[in-house]
Amino acid sequence: MNITNTPTSPVAIITGGAGGLGFAIAERLVRKGARVALFDFNEEALQKAQRELGEPTFVAKVDVADRTAVGLAVEAVAEAFGRINILINCAGITGYTNIKSHEVDLEDFNRVMRVNVNGCLNTFQAVVPHMLRQEYGRVLHFASISGKEGNAGMLAYSTSKAAVIGMTKVQGKEYAGTGITVNAIAPAVILTEIHTIMPEAQIKYMTDKIPMKRCGTKDEVAAIVEFIVSPEASFTTGFTFDLSGGRATY
Numbered sequence: 001m002n003i004t005n006t007p008t009s010p011v012a013i014i015t016g017g018a019g020g021l022g023f024a025i026a027e028r029l030v031r032k033g034a035r036v037a038l039f040d041f042n043e044e045a046l047q048k049a050q051r052e053l054g055e056p057t058f059v060a061k062v063d064v065a066d067r068t069a070v071g072l073a074v075e076a077v078a079e080a081f082g083r084i085n086i087l088i089n090c091a092g093i094t095g096y097t098n099i100k101s102h103e104v105d106l107e108d109f110n111r112v113m114r115v116n117v118n119g120c121l122n123t124f125q126a127v128v129p130h131m132l133r134q135e136y137g138r139v140l141h142f143a144s145i146s147g148k149e150g151n152a153g154m155l156a157y158s159t160s161k162a163a164v165i166g167m168t169k170v171q172g173k174e175y176a177g178t179g180i181t182v183n184a185i186a187p188a189v190i191l192t193e194i195h196t197i198m199p200e201a202q203i204k205y206m207t208d209k210i211p212m213k214r215c216g217t218k219d220e221v222a223a224i225v226e227f228i229v230s231p232e233a234s235f236t237t238g239f240t241f242d243l244s245g246g247r248a249t250y
């Protein structure tokens, strides 16, 4: 892969970066001069993303639940770009929805936890040693309003996102004072591909609860993320940012 290494521009790893919010964030960061590395398990979408973003974009076909693959991909990014400044954990799945807790399939529940929770930890553990050496880093985990409030019909997803919020609080405290901030973001409904597999009734349930009575946009997500991972956002860590059109005011 031909990567032009511009030593001054920040390097961002974005998981789930080939689609949905991850790609929208990648587009914005590249526009602002960052070099991005996209980790995703959708190879076709990765190739398309790389063509659209242009060089230097690093792509790796990785399942974030696969710890070994994540470790190898992170080391490849560090070698290609020389450093890693930003980690954005965007890869996530809902699992089965619109079902009550007693109907939840344990294997599906475990799969959601492996991707949404272990996935965040796998990338974190591989990336943070690089950030510690640099005495600088910005980590952002994607949680969800469902992790704060609990969406009925979404046990696995809501539980996994609550875990991500807890993980963020711990990591924020543990690394405060190292130059690394660790934050999360908890969006309400933002229309992306993740909803194409969700029953209409589940989407209506979530949108009806938003005081602004609309879904958020990918641009609104990318804008707040750009700030959270910027050097200017230096006095906030362990925090879960809201992006819910007024649904969560805490």
Ligand SMILES: NC(=O)c1ccc[n+]([C@@H]2O[C@H](COP(=O)([O-])OP(=O)(O)OC[C@H]3O[C@@H](n4cnc5c(N)ncnc54)[C@H](O)[C@@H]3O)[C@@H](O)[C@H]2O)c1
Residues within 6 Å of the ligand: 015, 016, 017, 018, 019, 020, 021, 022, 039, 040, 041, 042, 045, 062, 063, 064, 065, 089, 090, 091, 092, 093, 115, 119, 142, 143, 144, 145, 186, 187, 188, 189, 190, 191, 192, 193, 194, 195
């Ligand atoms: N869209 C929303 O309304 C919304 C709301 C709250 C939180 N979120 C969270 O934001 C994040 C992004 O959501 P989205 O709407 O862009 O989803 P999406 O389904 O549109 O995109 C997710 C991307 O992650 C990739 N991915 C999924 N599992 C993976 C795995 N195991 N390994 C590597 N890549 C994987 C997919 O291929 C896809 O490119 C998720 O964590 C989601 O839970 C989304």
